[in-house]
Amino acid sequence: MAVVHTLPVLYRLNERLKEQGERKVEIHRDMICDSLKEFFPEFTAEEIQEELLSRGLFDPDEGATISETLMGLEDKKVWKIVQHELNHLKQLWNGPDIPIFIFPLTKHRPIVDGAKVKKNGVSYNNVLFLFVCEELEIVELQALLAHEYHHICRLSYLDKSPQEIDLLDTLIIEGMAEFAVEELYGERSLSPWTKGYSQEECSNLWIKYFARAIHVKDVDNHFPFLYGNEVVGLPKWIGYCIGYRIVRSYIENGGTTDHLLLSRTPSYKILEGSLFKGL
Structure with a gap:
């Protein structure tokens, strides 16, 4: 089709x-x-x-x-x-x-x-x-x-159902997609949320909210992390920004830029090669 x-x-x-x-x-x-x-x-x-x-x-x-x-x-x-x-x-x-x-x-x-x-x-x-x-x-x-x-x-x-996908997978899915857009159409085509927060801000929010939640399953449970929930301290679009920064820093640290290989790299390996490792 x-x-x-x-x-x-x-x-x-x-x-x-x-x-x-x-x-x-x-x-x-x-x-x-x-x-x-x-x-x-x-x-x-x-x-x-x-x-x-x-x-x-x-x-x-x-x-x-x-x-x-x-x-x-x-x-x-x-x-x-x-x-x-x-x-x-x-x-x-x-x-x-x-x-x-x-x-x-x-x-x-x-x-x-x-x-x-x-x-x-x-x-x-x-x-x-x-x-x-x-x-x-x-x-x-x-x-x-x-x-x-x-x-x-x-x-x-x-090859997971929406209920089986964990938060780390969701973050990587979004980050990979924007990296692909950037490679194909240039930086000007990136979504504005990719640069909404500094690396320091993302690192602090990762430590405070994301690191302990990366195994939370079901995409419906990921919406507050992606879109934000200011009531609990998650700013707008923060998950999208963090996802992009994970993938971008993985690549800058020597990860593959081949899209086929990248799309088939396990999420945890991308995290381990990024600036967010150990935070």
Whole structure:
């Protein structure tokens, strides 16, 4: 499988919601989520809808007004660009063949560093979703795909369920993905959270919060460490910054820069070769 051509379904959804707005939640779910149940056999369409909405999928209220966004994405040849870049990444990283679904990003999105977020992605073991808006630049789209597809490659190596993945794995997954983006598209394509905190700040927070928690399993339990929880003292995006610094310092200390070998290096070995060893 490859990039799924979601445009026809999205245009039909747009038309149906214009005509039958009173059933918008059901129509949105039926046309988008029912066909995804093969990738999430343990979840209902309602649960899939809730999950994707939480990740950035446009909501049912927006469905009747997405035609302009769809035309903008089509004019930018987003589906074609993603397919071309996917072919390149698969060959470069010897990555798995998985389906990629592209949907408009919700307009109800946060503001980061003074600007509205223009993209988001989410990777599961067997499928990848990209949520994008028409203002997205091509290099931003490429970086988003590379970041998420690298997750797919790393998850394929780990071969663990989300419940089996520990915090160290999650930190390394994020750090590796950003290192890959940096190598492919340059430092300017790095996410801002990679430089949000100094090495000293990261080291102190590692000692205080992370070192004793690296074996905590289940990705749902990792969210406070990744996104932050200021109530308990974890600043925003700290886990992403620490993950990148672990991988970057491992490489600077002589670790492999070969992406195929790096993606197949155990997490504990990367930690041992980093500046965070022994902290």
